[in-house]
Amino acid sequence: xxxxxWFNATSLTLGFAFLYLPMVILVIYSFxxxxxVTVWAGFSTKWYGELLGNEAFLDAAWVTxxxxxxxxxxxxxxxxxxxxxxxxxxxxxGRTLFSGMIYAPLVMPEVITGLSLLLLFIGIxxxxxxxxxxxxxxxxxxxxxxxxxxxxxxxxxxxxxxxxLDLGCTPFESFRLVTLPxxxxxxxxxxxxxxxxxxxxLVIASFTAGPSATTLPIKIFSAVRLGVSPxxxxxxxxxxxxxxxxxxxxxxxxxxxxxxxxxxxQAAARTA
Amino acid sequence: MRRLILISVPYLWLLxxxxxxxxxxxxxxxxxxxxxxxxxxxTLDFAEGWAxxxxxxxxxxxxxxxxxxxxxxxWKAYLSSLQIAALSTFLTLLVGYPIAYGMAMAPDHWRPxxxxxxxxxxxxxxxxxxxxxxxILSNEGVLNQFLTWIGxxxxxxxxxxxxxxxxxxxxxxxxxxxxxxxxxxxxxxxGSLLEAAEDLxxxxxxxxxxxxxxxxxQGIIAGCFLVFIPAIGEFVIPSLLGGSGxxxxxxxxxxxxxxxxxxxxxxxxxxVLLLILIIPIILFQRNEQKQREKEG
Numbered sequence: 001x002x003x004x005x006w007f008n009a010t011s012l013t014l015g016f017a018f019l020y021l022p023m024v025i026l027v028i029y030s031f032x033x034x035x036x037v038t039v040w041a042g043f044s045t046k047w048y049g050e051l052l053g054n055e056a057f058l059d060a061a062w063v064t065x066x067x068x069x070x071x072x073x074x075x076x077x078x079x080x081x082x083x084x085x086x087x088x089x090x091x092x093x094g095r096t097l098f099s100g101m102i103y104a105p106l107v108m109p110e111v112i113t114g115l116s117l118l119l120l121f122i123g124i125x126x127x128x129x130x131x132x133x134x135x136x137x138x139x140x141x142x143x144x145x146x147x148x149x150x151x152x153x154x155x156x157x158x159x160x161x162x163x164x165l166d167l168g169c170t171p172f173e174s175f176r177l178v179t180l181p182x183x184x185x186x187x188x189x190x191x192x193x194x195x196x197x198x199x200x201x202l203v204i205a206s207f208t209a210g211p212s213a214t215t216l217p218i219k220i221f222s223a224v225r226l227g228v229s230p231x232x233x234x235x236x237x238x239x240x241x242x243x244x245x246x247x248x249x250x251x252x253x254x255x256x257x258x259x260x261x262x263x264x265x266q267a268a269a270r271t272a
Numbered sequence: 273m274r275r276l277i278l279i280s281v282p283y284l285w286l287l288x289x290x291x292x293x294x295x296x297x298x299x300x301x302x303x304x305x306x307x308x309x310x311x312x313x314x315t316l317d318f319a320e321g322w323a324x325x326x327x328x329x330x331x332x333x334x335x336x337x338x339x340x341x342x343x344x345x346x347w348k349a350y351l352s353s354l355q356i357a358a359l360s361t362f363l364t365l366l367v368g369y370p371i372a373y374g375m376a377m378a379p380d381h382w383r384p385x386x387x388x389x390x391x392x393x394x395x396x397x398x399x400x401x402x403x404x405x406x407x408i409l410s411n412e413g414v415l416n417q418f419l420t421w422i423g424x425x426x427x428x429x430x431x432x433x434x435x436x437x438x439x440x441x442x443x444x445x446x447x448x449x450x451x452x453x454x455x456x457x458x459x460x461x462x463g464s465l466l467e468a469a470e471d472l473x474x475x476x477x478x479x480x481x482x483x484x485x486x487x488x489x490q491g492i493i494a495g496c497f498l499v500f501i502p503a504i505g506e507f508v509i510p511s512l513l514g515g516s517g518x519x520x521x522x523x524x525x526x527x528x529x530x531x532x533x534x535x536x537x538x539x540x541x542x543x544v545l546l547l548i549l550i551i552p553i554i555l556f557q558r559n560e561q562k563q564r565e566k567e568g
Contacts, residue, residue: 008374012386015371019393019447022404025414029407039412082282089279098279101286107553109505111522112542115529116293119539123296139289142282171274200397203507207529217399224399224512228407236400243395251388 023240030233047234057219057235064199064216067130071137072194078138079145079194080187084175086146087153105143113140114207121208128210136208137198144197145190152186153179185254192250196243301336301539336540345524346541350548352519356435356510357503360442364499365492367443368450372491373484375451376458390455394448401445402512409437409513433515441509446502450495457491458484490563497556505545521545 030048034041051057082102089095105113117136118128126132160182164174180187202217209218216235224232340346375386393401408414409432416428431437461484469479485492507522514520521541529538 005377007370008377011370012374012378015367015374016389018367018444019389022401022408022444023393023396025408026400026404036412078282078285081278082286085279085282089275092279094283097291098283098286101290105290107501107549109502109522109545109549111505111507111525112294112297112546115525115538115542116297117289119296119300119535120289120293135289139285142285146282196395200399202399203526217397220399220403221508221512224403224406228403228410232403233407236397236403239397239400243397244392247388247392247395 026233027237027240030230030237032230032233035230047230048238051231051234051238054231056214057216057231060214060216060219063130063213067133067137067205067213067215068195068198071134071198072141072191074134074138075142075145075194076187076191079142079190080149080183082142082146083148083150083153087150102143102146105140106147108140110201110203111207114204117204118207127212128208129213132208132210133205133213133215136204137194137201140204141194141197144193145187148190148193149183149186152183156182185257297539297542300536301543302334303336303536336536337544339537340540340544345519346521346544349519349521349524350544353504353506353521354548356438356442356518356520357500357506360439360446360503361496361500363439364443364446364450365496368447368495369454369492371447372451372454372458375455376461387455390448390451398445399508402441402508405437405441405444405513406432409440432513433518435514435518437513437515438510438518438520441513442499442503442506445509446499449498453494453498454488454491457488461487490559490566493559494556494563497552497559501549501552501556504549 029040031043031045032040033044033046082098086099086102114136117132117139121128121132121135156179160178161174164178165171169177200217201215202221205215206218206221209215220232220235223229371390375383375390378386406413410416411428411430411432413432415431416425419425419429431440465483465487466479469483470476474482505522506520507526510518510520510523511526514523522545525538525541525545528534528541
């Protein structure tokens with residue numbers, strides 16, 4: 001029942017044009033000679049040069065990367081633990097509250113998350129800086145990680161873990177040798193998701209950052225508030241390029257991994 | 273013992289950094305400080321901070337909430353957030369459904385690529401995606417240049433810094449959230465049902481209305497909630513694309529906090545926003561549960 005009618009073809013073309021044209025235009029104008037973003041004055045890469053000479057942006061980029069690496073790594077550990085608890089720990093005191101706290105941050109408006117964390121940090125007298133942004137980002141991204149990981153945990157065959165235990169593994173060994181390799185793709189995509197969420201976040205970082213640490217989105221936001229700037233176009237182009245290359249590489253790797261797994265399974269089926 | 277550690281580490285983390293902060297917001301929103309001692313400036317130190325918060329605990333009242341009702345600004349902002357979110361959700365559905373439909377009808381070997389093309393913008397910075405429209409919609413922007421060039425207009429249209437730009441921004445950034453759940457239901461649609469409808473004399477269009485739309489209802493509902501819920505509290509889109517006339521509650525909360533430094537009122541705004549969101553969130557979860565039961 002596949003019908004590629006003219007209607008479907010048109011809606012796909014227009015739809016993807018709508019999704020991609022704004023970014024294409026952004027990239028094109030990053031190579032514009034003119035300071036006026038709307039007037040085309042010839043090809044130039046000078047905005048990239050200016051960007052590389054802009055200390056404030058480079059500092060902010062460095063802070064952003066540090067925050068993203070730290071928060072996504074902690075969030076992956078905590079989120080995987082939380083997923084394991086949700087799927088495997090059975091009943092325990094306060095389970096409903098626990099799962100509520102995992103799902104609530106996913107729908108909580110960022111302004112509220114940011115405001116509440118800021119009030120906490122001020123309440124306990126923690127100076128705002130890199131540490132507070134990391135704590136804030138870890139908290140909301142661990143919930144995303146645990147959702148991704150728990151969907152994988154639910155679908156996998158529990159008897160494999162039981163077999164490992166029967167064969168003399170300690171629970172930790174069975175986790176490390178059996179469970180972890182199986183859920184690894186979900187853990188990795190959880191980490192990537194947490195990393196991107198952290199790189200991308202403006203609102204929560206604005207509440208929790210102090211004068212000592214400014215992230216790239218905060219910097220970009222305060223620059224574009226005043227209007228379009230070719231330097232920001234250049235920066236956006238670099239970020240779009242990194243994401244595109246990253247996503248395409250990741251999808252090729254995961255496709256190859258699935259193929260390998262299928263081949264292994266077929267080989268196993270033949271020998272058995 | 274291991275189990276205890278496994279449970280307690282993420283549990284305590286969420287208690288300390290999610291639940292307790294939220295309770296602080298609740299307490300501050302109920303505290304009587306808005307008028308009397310206005311600014312709780314960010315330089316507040318540890319001792320004062322605790323003392324301040326303890327003082328809040330002591331005297332709870334609803335003054336900040338009554339304040340929200342006395343000033344037009346707040347209820348107008350809530351209403352206009354709901355209205356903007358509702359209308360842009362509807363428009364996102366109109367734009368997203370044909371795309372999801374086209375994807376579901378596309379040849380099998382196209383689909384992984386089409387899926388990736390829908391997901392890719394989601395990995396790209398939200399801020400940059402919103403920003404990309406500033407250069408397009410401004411008075412001397414790409415859109416106006418194009419429309420002037422083809423001779424459709426001779427005066428530039430003012431779109432940037434109006435609500436229209438906010439609608440465009442929401443449709444653009446949330447479109448993948450609408451497409452994916454609808455595509456997921458359309459993909460599973462049994463084509464023989466449509467053939468049966470046509471054999472029984474339905475035109476293609478009426479088969480679409482009578483068969484395809486009802487069968488993709490779950491996806492439509494899920495997509496609408498996924499757009500509507502975050503759109504209500506949106507801050508970046510109204511502040512970059514909207515104008516001074518664009519009232520959205522996320523922006524009001526931000527300004528109340530950063531510009532007016534009125535924490536109690538900002539907290540009260542947050543609590544009311546959350547109360548408003550509870551209804552759509554519960555409806556959304558019920559829809560998800562229904563779907564799961566259907567499948568399981």
